[in-house]
Structure formats: structure tokens, C-alpha cells
Amino acid sequence: MSVTLQEAKRLLQHSGLTAKELTVRLGRTDASDFTKFFRLRTGMTPGAFRGT
Numbered sequence: 415m416s417v418t419l420q421e422a423k424r425l426l427q428h429s430g431l432t433a434k435e436l437t438v439r440l441g442r443t444d445a446s447d448f449t450k451f452f453r454l455r456t457g458m459t460p461g462a463f464r465g466t
Contacts, residue, residue, distance in 0.1 A: 419455055422448075426464045433460060 418440055425436055437448045452460050 416455075419452070422452060422460070423456075423463065426460055436460070 422436065422440055425431055425439065429436075431439065433445045433449070437443070437445045440448065442448045442451075449459055452458075452463070456463060458466075
């Protein structure tokens, strides 16, 4: 698992950052690209992951 994916999961579970804030924090520029990256690696969107 990549460091970015691990950090994304941690932030989704333990912060109230919006998708855009999370995207910027992880050094990405486009929230939709981040969502695609996350979904391809986990099988769910960041929002669905946060809701679990």
C-alpha cells in the first residue's frame, strides 16, 4: 500500500477535512483524480470509505 493511500485512509477516518482539502494535503491538484486513484485501489470512493 502506498504512503499516499495509507495517509488518505488515516485522514478520512480521523479528520474532518473536505475532499478538496484532503486532495491538497496529499499533494494532488484535482479532487476527481484523487477519487479515481482511491477507488481504483480500494474499490470504494473516499466518501464511502469515510462512512464505513
